[in-house]
Amino acid sequence: MEKVFGLLGHPVGHSMSPLIHNDAFAKLGIEARYHAFDVKPELVKEAVDAIRALDIAGCNVTVPHKIAVMEFLDEINDEALQIGAVNTIVNKNGKLIGYNTDGRGYVQSLLDETEEEIREKSILIIGAGGSARGIVTALLRYGVGRIEFTNRTIEKTASLIKLAEEFSIPSATVERKVAEESLNKYDVIINTTSVGMSPNFNHSPLSLELLKPGTIVSDLIYNPLETQFLKEAKERGGKIVNGIGMLVNQAALSFEHWTEITPDNKEMKKIVLQQLGG
Structure with missing residues (x-):
């Protein structure tokens, strides 16, 4: 069964995350799909509940939700606690764990x-x-x-x-x-x-x-x-x-948290540069 991953943010229309993650899934032969979910600030709790209810395997979190999601997670790793923000959620058998890869x-x-x-x-x-x-x-x-x-x-x-x-x-x-x-x-x-x-x-x-x-x-x-x-x-x-390297590397680290597989950073960077016209 195809796994579902996503991005929680507002707005999310400009995000390149679906492009780079879906390309990585395809190239590695992983049955998964990444979607961008536009979540209004007042609906963050409901969005996190939906991760559990729909068994979404993992999510990225972007502005303005990186702090707000923290109170609804089951566990947050030390680095994310020190930063005071989460940009990656891993659904581990129903337990939602927050990380920060930025x-x-x-x-x-x-x-x-x-x-x-x-x-x-x-x-x-x-x-x-x-x-x-x-x-x-x-x-x-x-x-x-x-x-x-x-x-x-x-x-x-x-x-x-x-x-x-x-x-x-x-x-x-x-x-x-x-x-x-x-x-x-x-x-x-x-x-x-x-x-x-x-x-x-x-x-x-x-x-x-x-x-x-x-x-x-x-x-x-x-x-x-x-x-x-x-x-x-x-x-x-x-x-x-x-900032291209940070954009690509934080995405690759999130991918590793979800799949325990290291994606091709160079291919991710190539996609981002193509989108930016570089």
């Missing part, structure tokens, strides 16, 4: 695309929202030398500082202007905000005028493939990483 997917993309070890690196995180927390949690679990945060609202970085303290990794919050004036002390700079996303192509979250050549500059955004932030970094000798 941060791990991102860190893997950073390692793959830069071919550099980051354990001793000094890192600057731009932003302090949900995306930042997922990335920071994964970086701290992996192990880095130092991590600093800059955000429009400085107070919002307090929880990230506390998280770094739990891992005994040195951290600090810096004003944007201070960060811009001391860019040469960072080995990796990561934008976790939506600044520069389509259609605001000309916006950038930080001036990179003082960027040192060889710095890894990463943007979670993948539309456009090369944001203004990444263009400036490239012009100044930075090593740039866009």
